[in-house]
Amino acid sequence: ENLSVVDDIDLAAQYEGEARFLRAHSLFNLVRLYGGVFVITETIDASDARNLERKSIEEAYEVIIEDLEYAYNNLPEAYGSSEVGRATKWAAGAELGKALLTEGSATSVARAETVLRDVATLSGKMLLDNYEDVFDFNNEYNDEILFAVRYQSGLLGLGSPFANLFSPLQSENAVIFGGGDELNVPTEGMEALYAANDARARTNFAVSWVDNSGNTNLERFVSKYNSTFSNVDDAPNDWVISRYADVILLLAEAINENNGGPNTEAIGYVDDVKLRAGQPVLTSSQTSTYFDFKLALEEERRKEFAFENHRWFDLLRTDRAVTVMNNHFVTDFQYNDPNETAFNTQPIQQFQTLLPIPQYEIDLNPSVAQNVGY
Incomplete structure (x- = not known):
């Protein structure tokens, strides 16, 4: 609403791209956690806020994807050393690819493959030789990092x-x-x-x-x-939000989805990540079918992005959350320790893949619908 004060057209586009990238990032997290949420794209007053209704998941993704497409098309590819940490075109592309893949329509998944391949091949980002160097606080915003909280x-x-x-x-x-x-x-x-x-x-x-x-x-x-x-x-x-390894594994996933199975390119991306970790490449049994590759990719992402806050969203995106978590509760000792019965848990149901809307929000606005099941 205030971009008109910026005389430089390119700079105004950059500022708008940064703002829309951050808005999309927040909304993307919210919609994956809660389902339909409030979608705010203009200034509103308190009385309007108290009477808002939740938008649908589809409506939220329309804004997310539109914002990220704008950011992808208008942000710089890089900044000078004094501005490292600002969102770049490639950071927006990585987030756009993931949002499209998560939205999941055939058109979106096809677009995700295109965007993610561009980020993978044109951004100049790469896998570092040593995994531990990616997270070294003396080596932050290195050649693998696309975006991080500083x-x-x-x-x-x-x-x-x-x-x-x-x-x-x-x-x-x-x-x-x-x-x-x-x-x-x-x-x-x-x-x-x-x-x-x-x-x-x-x-x-x-x-x-x-x-x-x-x-x-x-x-x-x-x-x-x-x-x-x-x-x-x-x-x-820093807390890493997106990095090159995520981009190429998402690209492998998109290829698998679009082709009904992996090809040499998709398998190669997973093998690159495994080899960096000193592990053998995928076997023929892991790549023979669409679902075999999907499971191998799921496991590799779990190892590669441990404690980076990707795992739950990965399971939601692939519709595997209920199956995987219920198996986890049955097989992992932490949930079956006879001396720590407080950790025992029952199987989750599909409705529990979304969080409940906080009661505080419903108290402020009684017309807000609670998620089904709560």
Whole structure:
């Protein structure tokens, strides 16, 4: 609404592209979590807000895709060193490809393949040689990163809390400064998923830690966001939103969907990710059919993007959430420990793949419909 104050046409388009990229990113997360949500594309007053109704999922995706298409067509391909971290054309393309693939219509999936191939081949991004280097806080916004939430330590109010949130309880300063809250604990199933020589495992999480008395504690914890810092909740580590590995695995998925099975190109993208981790390439049994490849790709994404907040959305996109989670609850020891019955759980139902609308929102606006099942 205020872009007219910018005299430079190209700069105005960039600002609009950045704003629309961020709006689409937020709306994309919301619609995947809650289903139909409020879709706001212009300034409204409080009385209007209290009388809004939820839009459909389809209406939300119309705005998401339109915003991301605009951003993709109007954002710069890169910025100068002083502006690293702003959304680029390629960041918008990666998000657009994922949104199109998630929306799932035949037209959208075909468009997703085109966009993702352009990002993969034209962006200049690539897989780093070493997986751990992708997350090194001394190597942020490297050649694999398309977009990340930036953090900076030094008591500036810009530090990351995740190292403290994920490190073990009562670990004092033995793991990271200030100890941890022991949230997001890796399960036994996650530990068993990786081969012993998989380079990703020990970057993503540790299986033990040594306390200040020299005692070894056999506790798993997420270590992916750990670094050296001097104040609680003040780590310098960026949180990666999208990276090249995600783009090429999404492209492999799009190819599989569009062709009813994988081709050499799609298989090659997955093999590239596996080889970077020191793992053997896909076998013929993993690539012989559409569904075999889909399952192999699902497992590879789980290993590659552990604790990067992709897994749940991957399962929703492929309509595998209920099947996979219910199997997880039956087979993983954490949910069947006789000494920790509080963690026992019942199978989930399809309606639970969406969160309930918060009661606070319904209290503000009683016409807001609750999600079915809650």
